Amino acid sequence: MAKYQKKNLSWSEETEDSIDSVVKSVADDVEFIIDSFMPDGRRFREEAMSEQLKKYVEEGLHDNPAAAANWIRTRVVQLTQELQKYGVPPEMVAQVHPYDIVQTAAFKFSAKMEKLLRERDEGIGAAVAPPIPMNPNGDGNWLSAMAQIPQA
Secondary structure (H helix, E strand, O other), rough: OOOOOOOOOOOHHHHHHHHHHHHHHHHHHHHHHHHHHHOOOOOOOOHHHHHHHHHHHHOOOOOOHHHHHHHHHHHHHHHHHHHOOOOOHHHHHHHOHHHHHHHHHHHHHHHHHHHHHHHHHHHHOOOOOOOOOOOOOOOOEOOOOOOOOOOO
């Protein structure tokens, strides 16, 4: 869906819009690259989803805004340190807006975990076995588990 902008954006508004677009694009690109390398859903050295979900709930990220904010701050520091470790100057680190990148990634991670929680609570997650198909009823149509079998 196209984003309609005001006709006369100020320089700062235009710059902020550009930064937001770049941050979202970078986060999407990183996620796409990782998903491409690990199509089975579990990334290299990543814990299984059940372990991630357990950790997500135990750390309070599900229902504690302070814990979530602390999680984001910790990841921003880690990202900044990693960039500096590889020789990226502090001015350039500030230009890529590590907080925005981590915050976007945190929103996506949280949405993924909340979806898994909802599926687990509703019993519709991957752990639920698929329904067993019934035999054909003679005319080539398959009966569902809820179908009434006609009596002769």
